[in-house]
Amino acid sequence: MPKEPFEAAELDGASTFRVLRTLTFPMLKPVLFLVLVLRTIDSVRLYDAVAVLTRGGPGTVTETMTFYLYRTGLKLFRMDYASTMAIFFLYAMLVASLFALRPLLTQFSSRASEG
Secondary structure, eight states: OOSHHHHHHHHHTOOHHHHIIIIIHHHHHHHHHHHHHHHHHHHHTOOHHIIIIITTOSTTTTOOHHHHHHIIIIISOOHHHHHHHHHHHHHHHHHHHHHHHHHHHHHHHHHHHHO
16 A cells, blocks of 8 residues: 555544544455455355365254255255255355445446546
């Protein structure tokens, strides 16, 4: 992050909270959104650790969506229900990813139009 805005805020006598709220967080917003999307995608893909370590148990406490889809479709032979859930889950993840990436995409498109 550039040092000039922080130096200017220090000279103006801004408090630490004000610097965080008006400078640090807005500058980190694109990176935080990207990290949020990547970690969400990574958590959605979590199947192998649950399958090997806990098998979704005790009960269904550690059961993830992907493990639930596997159990419903391939163990309980409810392919219709599992495939419908997977499609809705895909659409939900797509909408969430687009919503989270919108600020990042608009920032990149505005930079591309400037240069």
